[in-house]
Amino acid sequence: MTTTPSAKDTEKSTERKRGSGVQFVYDVLRDEILNLTLAPGSAIDEVQLAQRLAMSRTPIREALVRLAGEGLVTTLPNRSTVVTNIDLLNLHAFFDAITLMYRVTTRLAAQNHQPEDLVTIRARQAEFAQAVAAQDALSMIGTNREFHAAIAAAARNPYYESLFLRLLDEGRRLLRLYYSSFNDQLPHEYVVEHEEIITAIENRDIETSDALARRHADQIVSQTRTMIADDRRIDIAL
Amino acid sequence: MTTTPSAKDTEKSTERKRGSGVQFVYDVLRDEILNLTLAPGSAIDEVQLAQRLAMSRTPIREALVRLAGEGLVTTLPNRSTVVTNIDLLNLHAFFDAITLMYRVTTRLAAQNHQPEDLVTIRARQAEFAQAVAAQDALSMIGTNREFHAAIAAAARNPYYESLFLRLLDEGRRLLRLYYSSFNDQLPHEYVVEHEEIITAIENRDIETSDALARRHADQIVSQTRTMIADDRRIDIAL
């Protein structure tokens, strides 16, 4: 575990454009955190990262500051920065907030969407349906996020959008912990619910959009709760 | 305009603890941005700031990254970072979001507050009432923020809390633009409404809390809208 000569080295070392350094580190770290490649609670060594990504510590630190702002890492003063733990005790706050954001963004999408938004939303839904057909649980999580992110974009409210994206990412991390038991027929129900949501948005039916989003969120929340309840053994690992 | 020998130099230069640099810059910049000491749209010169605060550019850049994450500054790639403009065109999104956050945090405070929360909330309310009595518009803005921030803390939902704080700060910046016409009897109404909200929270009356918060928010929004409508001349300055 000292040095990681993994298969994901990124092209040449010196072939990076000026100004892309921070963004690159940010993307890599963010992805590894959300994929649980970097375990919650694990420390992030700046020097090691600098070696691995072949750059100085400066852009790495700036990326870490950014990630800290989004709550993905936690910086202990004068100490190491660690990947933020998944807080199983405050899950109710998470579920409460994400449910509200599902509802609000869907409502506002019904109200404010432009024609091109529906094209994007349908494209995301197609990708989600494809992931479901392929029984690819990981891909489902990702494409489901993008579907709702597209709706949030159509809602035209950057404040809701940014919170919602943050919550969706947090959920992605949470589901990764428990994605093993993803072999029931629930995913197909999600596909149907997505279709209903699209129709409601298209019809600019705000109340129906709200109701559908709420039902959808409740469904997701209760399934996630079940997963967690079924799999308590992981808790002690945190 | 080159060097600014203003009256706010901060003690000696070398007397700063290790690790406090970024936080210090962050606090200074944040305050100056919210007070409009740094005008929206104005560029931030890293070198000049480094000279003024007597430190290297590194901690300043990290503070800027943090501020960018909160939307207070905007970083143009390979270009200067500027204080984020107040977007008067998307105000409806702002009002929508802040109204919802007023409601949600007040609801949840009624539901989740602990005894010590009420002590804090009452203290903040006393400070607000004092600002109103003193006719100090600037202090009203600040103490009003702290009052609602205390309620948000009692709501025990960090997701709502962080969004709400961000919105309250944005509102503080907005009101600064228009705080001149603050000489009517409205502030006293706010004091009364605050008292009613406290009572509803204390009684754990969720629905009343919600209704009061909504009315309070509508009041604030409509007053702000009026201010803006009365004072269009500033728009061209942006």
Next chain:
DNA sequence: TCGAAAATTTATGTCGACAAGAAAAATACA
């Protein structure tokens, strides 16, 4: 053998410097 204090090591926070884009200025050409 155990515990406390001192020394060492490790990693972070900060610094000054250099290089590469972008804006501004200067020059050349029509």
Next chain:
DNA sequence: TGTATTTTTCTTGTCGACATAAATTTTCGA
């Protein structure tokens, strides 16, 4: 005189190095 091009200047992005705080190890004493 106006426009295009080159040059200069200026600011940002990145780097390597040093200093300091915390963790770790070592040493000393009871």
